[in-house]
Amino acid sequence: MLLKKNWQEKRTLFTFLLPAILILLVSQAYPILYSLSISFRQWALAESLKPKGFVGFNNYIKAFKDPIFLNAIRISFVFCIVATSFEIILGFIIAYFTVGENFFLRLSRTILILPMVIAPVANGTIWRMMLNSQSGLINQLLRFIGIQGPNWLGAPGSALFSVIAIDIWQWTPFAMVVFLAGFSIIPNELYDAAKVDGAGRLKTLRYIIIPYIIPIGFIVLLFRLVDTLLVIDAIYTTTFGGPGFSTNVITLFIYWQALRYFNISYASATSWILSIFTLLIALSLMRFQKRVQTKMWGA
Amino acid sequence: MLKVRISYFNLLRFLIVFFAVLTVLVPFCYLFLNSIKLERDFRTIPPKLIPSEITFEYYREAFSKSGKISNYLMNSVLVTSAVVLISVFIGSLAAYSLSRFRKVYRFFSLIVYVILLVRFYPKVVMIIPYFILMKNLMLLDRLLAVIIAHVSIGMPFVVWLMIGFFDEIPKELEESGMIDGCGPWKRFIKIILPVTLPGIATAAIMTAILSWNEFLIASSVVSVNAKTLPILISGYISDKGINWGPMSAVSSVVILPMFLFALFTQKYLVRGLTFGAVKG
Incomplete structure (x- = not known):
């Protein structure tokens, strides 16, 4: 190829790449490796200003014996699985019904995207007001039909459910947008063939659209599983992990350890447990998605 | 029937x-x-x-001298603009280079893959090392610290997005530039960039949203002066009493620019959101 022999071209292209690599090394690789090294040492700011000696896997072992951390894992799992399932199902349904090119459908699509572009922090404040037990809109509406609504964010029983609902509200549009893009690449011949065979709407949905869209579903699954596992902003602004530890997801647990208790090494170790876990999920889902896609759509 | x-x-x-x-x-x-x-x-x-x-x-109060929102709004605008400019510039250069290199050397595909992973690991890992790094560089509570943090998240995204656009450029276009004797720089600016403007727009919009809304890392390196708007909002949370008026006003100020973005740049926005998910 042209590039192989052309040294000057290669050198210039390399200088194009250099700034990006430098930035990534300083602002990503260095912090990540630094936190890895701290996770094997003993360091709490309450005891000393500098990291102390090497303690091996102690911080990691401590994490798996810490009931609060184990509880955080459980809550993260519930959050992640419930939120992701609802987002995929609702996103698919809404996308299916908003396909089309008339004015109202286009307008609806524009409106439906909005929750996704606002700051998760602002999303949190909106829902803090909506779900307020005394004067929030939700409970006002419930009172209107004669039901006394619970203290959504303030009671341990409903807080987790509420923060999950907030996540669903903000991120179902993401699933919708990706599914809409998926619908647009279904070949028209498939629809025509379905029509020739006399398939109605339901049959077309069942035998054409859903099988074709499954690889897209896996992409949504990948992004939402990872992102819900890493959720923090919206919970930070609504319950801050409470009441008790009922919404204390892993990321918030780490945040507490790092920036409230200053257990630096422990926070690093737990964040590495989370990293490894999310990367495993992301990598395996990426591979799986590719396999499904090749199987469904051909190479 | x-x-x-x-x-x-x-x-x-x-x-x-x-x-x-x-x-x-x-x-x-x-x-x-x-x-x-x-x-x-x-x-x-x-x-x-x-x-x-x-x-x-509430709006008047927020924008008054004591409300200080003007300062924070200014911070947010500065950070977001800087992050967009730097990420898009450096990111698309790198993407162009990677797109060309990886057609010849497989090793560069690995780099692309590693860059992609930045999207998938918990940002909460960064907060402590980042805090220490910025402390050592004497950048705590400076806008530059926030800018560097956001570039480090935004730029990989730009690379990932732009590689797709550069890959689609026909080889002939590049070669015709070579025959005319254009060096890589000149070709990049005169020939490649104009063709990929939609990609650049998409990248810029996505980076702007990311930087404008980002809270976690910014909050860990900022204490007083360099606060951005999302951090200001989170500050209302600790107040126990009903402080809804001011909180709503500030939240509206944060949300509005992104709304306008979504309404006027929807085409690019959707492309940015679904890119990598669905090609085309």
């Missing part, structure tokens, strides 16, 4: 879409109404939904 079935479908469609749109719009309207409501309307039982009198007091 067929006619009846179609109209059932449309009825169902209408109900579902209507309900979804309502679910999205009501909280936003509620927020906005709260930001123009008088204090006493919050205190009645039950609180008044529709303001008895419209007030822009």
Whole structure:
């Protein structure tokens, strides 16, 4: 190829790449490796200003014996699985019904995207007001039909459910947008063939659209599983992990350890447990998605 | 028979879409109404939904000298603009280079893969090392610290997005530039960039949203002066009493620019959101 022999071209292209690599090394690789090294040492700011000696896997072992951390894992799992399932199902349904090119459908699509572009922090404040037990809109509406609504964010029983609902509200549009893009690449011949065979709407949905869209579903699954596992902003602004530890997801647990208790090494170790876990999920889902896609759509 | 079935479908469609749109719009309207409501309307039982009198007091207060929102708004604008410029410039150069290199050397595909992983690991890992790094560089509570943090998240995204656009450029276009004797720089600016402008726009929009909304890392390196708007909002949370008016006003200020973005650049936005998910 042209590039192989052309040294000057290669050198210039390399200088194009250099700034990006430098930035990534300083602002990503260095912090990540630094936190890895701290996770094997003993360091709490309450005891000393500098990291102390090497303690091996102690911080990691401590994490798996810490009931609060184990509880955080459980809550993260519930959050992640419930939120992701609802987002995929609702996103698919809404996308299916908003396909089309008339004015109202286009307008609806524009409106439906909005929750996704606002700051998760602002999303949190909106829902803090909506779900307020005394004067929030939700409970006002419930009172209107004669039901006394619970203290959504303030009671341990409903807080987790509420923060999950907030996540669903903000991120179902993401699933919708990706599914809409998926619908647009279904070949028209498939629809025509379905029509020739006399398939109605339901049959077309069942035998054409859903099988074709499954690889897209896996992409949504990948992004939402990872992102819900890493959720923090919206919970930070609504319950801050409470009441008790009922919404204390892993990321918030780490945040507490790092920036409230200053257990630096422990926070690093737990964040590495989370990293490894999310990367495993992301990598395996990426591979799986590719396999499904090749199987469904051909190479 | 067929006619009846179609109209059932449309009825169902209408109900579902209507309900979804309502679910999205009501909280936003509620927020906005709260930001123009008088204090006493919050205190009645039950609180008044529709303001008895419209007030822009909270906005005025927020933008007054003591409210300081102007400073934070300025911070947010500065950070976001800097992050967009730097990420898009450096990111697309790198993407162009990677797109060319990886067609010849497989090793560069690995780099692309590693860059992609930045999207998938918990940002909470970064907060401590990042805090220490910025402390050592004496950048704590400076805008530059926030800018570097956001570039380090935004730029990999730009690379990932732009590689797709550069890959689609036909080889002939590049070669015709070579024959005319253009060096890589000149070719990049004169030939490649104009073709990929939609990609650049998409990248810029996505980076702007990311930087404008980012809270976690910014909050860990900022204490007083370099606060951005999302950090200001989170500050209202610790207040126990009803402080809804000011909180709603500030939240509206944060949300509005992104709304306008979404409305006017929808085409690019959707492309950015689905890119990597669905090609084309």
